[in-house]
Amino acid sequence: MRTGRPFRWPPRLPGVKRGEETPAVLLFLLFFLITAPFSIFKSIRDASFLTELGSENLPLAYATAFFVGLAVALQAKLQARVSRRALLSGSMMFFSLTGAIFALLLQMSGKWLALAYWVWANILIVSLMTQYWMLVNDIFNPREAKRLIGFIGSGGILGGIAGGLLTGFLAESFPLGILFLGGVLLLAAIPVILRLTGRGRPGGEPRDSRAAETENRDASLRQEGFKSCFDIVRRNDYLRLLAGIVLLTGLISTFVDWQSKAVIEMTVRGHLASFFGWFNAGLLIFSFFLQILGTSRIVDRYGIRSLLLFYPAVILIFTLGLSAWPVLVLAVALKGGDKSLSYSINQSARELLYFPVPPEQRVRAKVFIDMFLNRFSRTAGAILLLAAFALPWPSPLQAVGILSVLTLAAWIALNLKAASAYVRIVKDKLRGRWDRGDRVVEAEVDVGFAKTVFDLIETRRRSPVLFSLHLYDLMRKKKLTPDIRAMLLSEPGDPRFTALGALFEAGAEAAASAAGLEAEDAALEQFVREVMGLEVYGQVMEEYLARALERGGADDPVTRMEIAKALGLMPPRSPLVRRLEELLEDESEDVVRYALESAGRLGLREHVPAVVRRLGHPRLQDAAEEALMQYGPRITGGLLDILLDSSEPPAARRKAASILGGIGDQDAVDGLLFSLGAVSGKIRDEVLDALDRARSAGGVIRFDRNLVLAHLAEEFKRVYKIFIAEARTRKEGKDDPMRKGWASGLVLGVFKILGLAYPREDVFKAYKNWLSGTRESVAYALELLDNFLSKSVRDRLFPLLEDHSLKDRLRLIRSRLKNGGELRP
């Protein structure tokens, strides 16, 4: 019997999702066809130059980068007039023709031919590379490119290896012109691949929209040209930062190249072209494995900051080594480190840095930075090398070493600054901040005032006393606004009065009292307070309350509502307020609601048990919650007891959690966090929401990170299980629950816990953008999360959020469920 996995065709490519295979493979091939011939040309270039002119003249060769910059500026002009594909195809034809001429001239020797050849090879690589990466940016969005960069980048490295091996094997046996011609033929194949890349792109956003976007950009470039490219960089802080990094990278590469070549020239005794062929192939094999096995993992694990620091750190170590011991092994290691990391990690990091730049700016900035500034940095490097040679230092190698270390220090500083700027820009790209609904309401509406106004209007129909008490209440809170006065005083015939209709049918008496209030608010308030404070008032009212409350349910509840409301306006020390306890137990919900409001206002401990009993009542629980909120931290312990007591009604336990979240001090938060492991279902949801509410208040509250991550791990398990169960109910392979509105509630708990351990605003910005569901907003949301979540958290979260087929998502989720251990901060 056959066992094992079924044969799969096409095979799964690393980082490539279904639907992306064709463009990814074509870009892989394209990169191969650019770097393979260049590797041949470069080996011949280096060997010819060292043989004809020697390493002491290398600064001269580096200085020719200025002419390369001019050629690139010319290309930018052309780019403004023709489409990207047309330019790339045209470039291929130009380089194929001129390459054929060089193939013939290589039969001859000559110092100036070596220099001209150096310039030609450099123009070729910078021109093709820049256009290639622009093409990649046109086809994929930032997140796709980041995922695919390992695969398509390895195409370039494989091409370089193939070219290097070919040179290594054949350079000693065949004339260099023949070898060169082989490279030219490879270049000629590029237009064919280019035609194919235009035929389709992966699912999601239609190809047409991106093509149109590119066309628009190209049309815009046609109008402006190179100067606009320079202006874009000049005016933008972030792009200036990128330009600085590229400039320093170019300086370092120039120093590294000279240092290694000077040592190679001193120590290698065989055929130089063959040596460079083997050397280029060897370092690219190393790069290839680094790219396939390391780059994506490093990008995935450490984020942009570490990525930007890795390359300078390696170069710094080898530079210091070579300055102390100028031996071939260290020269090869330095050059190998520089090249392999520049093709893999540095290239990835640099492309990542461009992603938050808007496409229109990016394309212009790349023209200036990659095509011009990069070249100019070589010329600047050459000048600095000549300056270092002139220093009275015992060895030029050591002088260049010191120069290199100083430049590296500046480079590292700029990289750190760029990493911070990158994260800031990604955040800015995300749609506005995410505020909790209750915070939005709090910020815009005085809910207590709004409720009093509605009650004021409602009670006008029921009781002049209640109406007056509400008016007095508004007056005490200085909320008897001109709008409300105008509404109450409106005459019949006034359109507003007509609109309010029956609400104002109570007549002129109440309106007249409202008019009186306008003039005498302060005096009246003082008068009422004095009356309520009179001993005789207390005695008279005591008798009245006794009579009214004895009649209880037999009487109209309106009288008891009036009493319940009035008690809340009395001083807490008044003996009358003890009557409130009876009213909190009244059979009329209207009476109890007024009593709850008064209890909250008075804040007396003896009322707490009666208020708490109302937390489980469906129609009174909100009023009970509001009342208890006014007690504040004094009742935290009692609320936690209710929350953790399984014999209490679930509704009361949920409300207890909600109030604790509203109180939000350290004790309340610690209690909530502890209780998270002891509750389940809707009570757990409420506890999570309460924690988020406390967190969103922005106070100085500590959340035990290890405890939070332990709860997060549990939440992931819970969510995974719900997802798997839900997926079983959907049509197989087609109906992914994560693409439904259903998923937003599912992962909300995860985001709430994340918000306790990480910057809440960033977490919910990402959530909001993920919810919006567009390709770009999801990409930026994930990119932001990528920058601050630990790897173990990302590994659990991203299978839920990333775009996957249902089958792949289920596979990933089952694997996480099976292998999930502790989460690390």
Add this chain to the structure above:
Amino acid sequence: MDIKKREKDDITIFDIQGEIRRTDIAESTLHELVKDQLDLGKKHILLNFDKVEFIDSFGVGEILASYISTHNLGGQLKIARISKKLFLVFQITMLTKVLEIFDEEESALQSFLKE
């Protein structure tokens, strides 16, 4: 109070009749009905107030609680066909700062589709 539910273009519409008052509520409160829809992944909620005569502070609490629950799940809650008298009170109490209110149901539905 009577609340009936219907759906249009992935938008849940609640037709409310009567007064939203503490003493006049149906089996489930408005907030409970909204939360049920949110649990099903329905994030666009429209409250049709065509036949709502008046609300009390309990009603205000129900509407705001529904708004908060919907907002916290990335959804939207809007109100249509509110009476002039209620709209005036909503304005005075600044509830219109957070609640989107439309004269007609159709314009409210269109506003959901635009976002």
